[in-house]
Amino acid sequence: MVERRMPSIRTTRFSALAPLALVAALLLGAPMLRGIGAVQAADGGNTIESVAIDTPDQVRITFRGEFPAAQATAENFRFAEAAAPDAPMALKSVKAEGRVVTLTATQALHPTERYKLEVADPPISRDVTPSPWATLVTLFLSSALINNFVFTRYLGLCIFFGVSKKRDAAVGMGVTFTAVMIFTAMTSWAVDTFALQPLHLGFLQVLVFIGTVAAVVQFLDTMLRKTHPALHRSFGVYLMLITTNCIILAVPLLNAQGKVSMLEALVLALGSGLGFALALFLMSCAREKMELARVPKAFEGLPIAFALAGLFALAFMGFSGLDFFR
Amino acid sequence: MSETTERPPGALQLLFNGIVSENPVFRLALSLCPAVAVTTTVANGFILGVAVLAVQVLSSLTVAIARGVIHPRVRIPVYTIIIAVWVSAIDMALAAFVPALYAQVGLYIKLIVAFAIIISRLEVFASRQPLVPSFWDAVGMGLGFMIALMVIGALREVLGAGSFFGIVLFKTKPLLFFALPAGGFFSIALLMAFFNALERKLTGGTAKPAAGGHHG
Known part of the structure; x- marks a missing residue:
């Protein structure tokens, strides 16, 4: 019996640690990746080596050769939002120091937005695009913490209150949930991008997505039972609870609404899943402690759990300003 | 079957x-997500309540009519499809007729398809009873849901925005807290506790607290 349980336990630990390591890597790596908004220009003469946005309102342009101070005037540079290239921003100041020119805009700039930079002399035009990392990390943080599904979007409350009584169950549910969320988000993204959108069948979204989710969950259940019976014994229960859950359905709907790329869909699913797992874990720890507390009769059961969730929601509001790139 | x-x-x-x-x-503690999510104003609660009422009644009627044809082994997928069809219909109808309100609750209207309350009524009631009682049961449940949403919405709108159905009641600075997510959780905690206490008073302290919800 002991040997039989072993693989299950080891796998559980691994699946719980792997996402955490990934989060840590992303968080640590993010600040170093700020300058990666750069695209190479290929023509001769003095060309731009890199363009970086320095918060809150500066653009740092690094040229390949020395940039003459005489050309560093506001008239020589045109900087506009990519969405409105005909309306350049007013520039407060332009400073040249060797190869680096710093533009200061009169409005706030964000490294996660797209801009267009034009120089009159030497004639250069280029798009300033956010690094894919910046977009993905922002999306991840936003879906996991800032827009946490449970505490700010209020989805998945049914499972949240149902499964958060015991810590083991909460961890199991969180892991299963994240895995299923990634599978269903990817499948529905493919269905949406390759079938629904080209055929203009957007109005069938709800019907198709719920079918996809049910099919994927059924498929995972069957696969898991045949290939990893031990894993199925520990997580199978949760799998069946998931089928008609609002979060599982909300992620494909949000992805379809935002018309995101595949990578973004994946990151949104991962972030949402981990955010939900975190919420479940925190809540289960608090509820285990609450077993020992003396609760007023009228508040016993769900009411006090709701009040507790309210306190967590209040704490999660602190994340609302969290951003590595502003 | 009896x-x-x-x-x-x-x-x-x-x-x-x-x-x-x-x-x-x-009482049943089902379908709690929308109860917190859209109840910042009475109007939002009302529109979602109407949508749920319509979906509940229409799917209950469909199931009550078709219950002889649906094989028990595939009943859950069939119910889900029936609900999804009606949700899509209501979703499009609301988007067409009340676009302003729809913009605020759109995602949650689509998510009605995953509300446990609807499928549980189909399973518990409409699949076993004839057309007329199924209709009244669906209307009762739908109204119960709508009223609950509006009560929560009223509490949160009056305290959080100082208005009721958009009509300004008092000009003092409102308690923003109740309009925030956290306030939603607290409002429901308070209202549930209030109804529990009321029930205990009325039944002489023998009633059990509200059942723990597991779905919806």
């Missing part, structure tokens, strides 16, 4: 059952 051996309860009893004694939100 479906026709006992007489189905009357319309009034079914309505009372849905609105008071088995209120979906406060």
